[in-house]
Amino acid sequence: MNWVDICSVTDIPLRGARIVKTAVGCVAVFRTDDNEVFATSDRCPHKGGPLSEGIVHGKKVTCPLHNWVFSLETGEAQGADEGQIATFATQVVNGRVMLDASELTTGVAAE
DSSP: OOEEEEEEGGGSOTTEEEEEEETTEEEEEEEOTTOOEEEEESBOTTTOOBGGGSEEETTEEEOTTTOOEEETTTOBBOTTOOOBOOEEOEEEETTEEEEEGGGGGSSGGGO
């Protein structure tokens, strides 16, 4: 893996997100109530809504446009919704959020 330091965990709002712009598209980096960090594509597959502006609840995010819910762990749509978003490996080391940049060279973030 090719870990890149992107920010302090406290730079991401609790139950919120920050955007990381990459060569293949924007990645949303989320922080849960439990200070867990997840990274996904920023685009909802339904209508292209910005997931970084969605509501984080538990380990899920709800799209701000049409309320589709996605697992931050797997990217799978929840409930009756269909679809999936790309997820990317993250880790927190000494309070710093690390993102695996090697996964961002395949083009999946922009799909």
